[in-house]
Amino acid sequence: MCLAIPALVKSINGDEAEAELGGLSLNISIVLTPEVQVGDYVLLHTGYAISVLDEEEAEETLRLFEDMASLEEGLS
């Protein structure tokens, strides 16, 4: 129910935006995230962007995941 997935904002028109999600183009509402800019990733929940994803934090998380994966390899 609280499912939200990342989508890439391609263009903005007032409270609406066109976003790309898994190769699909969608019209979404950005009324809850007025700070969003073209090129941002947002968390999309039931047609509404509910949060603008922080790219630096996302990269940091991926690095942590890689560290955890290498730790696992080291154990096996």
Next chain:
Amino acid sequence: MEFCGSHTTSIMKNGLRQLLPPNIRMVSGPGCPVCVTDNADLDKAIALAGVPGVVLLTFGDMMKVPGSRSSLEKARAEGADVRIVYSALNALQIARDTPWRPVVLVGIGFETTAPTIAASLLQAQHEGIENYFVLSLHKVCPPAIQSLLELEGVQLQGLICPGHVSAITGSLAWDFVADRYHVPCVVAGFEPMDILQSINMLVEQVERGESKVEIAYRRGVRREGNPKALELMDMVFEPSEARWRGLGVVPGSGLALREAFARFDAGLVFDIDAGPTMSPAGCICGAILMGVKAPPECRLFGKACTPAAPVGPCMVSSEGSCSAYYLYGEACV
């Protein structure tokens, strides 16, 4: 405990329970809006579907949940106009397209969803749409967690806080859990590695004897949450008491439409008699939602109650504990 049903599903689907050492036991919480919707509220939605002319809109998971005597799916089979929508945007569009029919959206969901419904109501008000109504069954999570922590028999050593609820509320919504109840908290994302990372952070807090709120899902969640979403929610809704399946009535855990939005309130506008509330015999969804029992402890589990023929809501919802245990649990591997 992982509060959120999506976390439970990810834990089960990715086999994380089997990876954990025996001294770490994950307990599923009540974080599934479909599952915690009380039968009396569900009966109201089903009764609304029977009002002549009404188009009843619902998010998909609600369709099959058995109420006291029927379900939305059965109501549709009997001729009611019940439709599944994926967004309040769809609901508004249906109202615009059929101005001669009352269009009622069954508003379920936590803080993640409530701001989207609030936005749709503000839009309806702005456009002067007169045939759009919401039956607000929305709930907010912190009072439910508090009520859970007050229960005897629930001893949590760590709480995985819901990721997308926290995107709205901010991690500060859980400060009281760490400060007052001394339970370590980590806001987690939904990838398996996100969850393992958050379990690791919880274990580190326990080892250090600390209890604080940390965010493992920093890419999507900020300490202060989403101020705009909170503002819209507050414009449209006010706190009310709400009945949770399992937890019972929890003060301040519901979201009722404010008086300025009374004309959109399906609960007030339509005169509905949902009849007496009944619960299915033998179903222990309530105890499962509180983390007191696990799905395999239910005698109906996997026998009289399966995803194809569910008795209780935890088996219906794709993020219900029973559904996750049935689809991905050890017994079925």
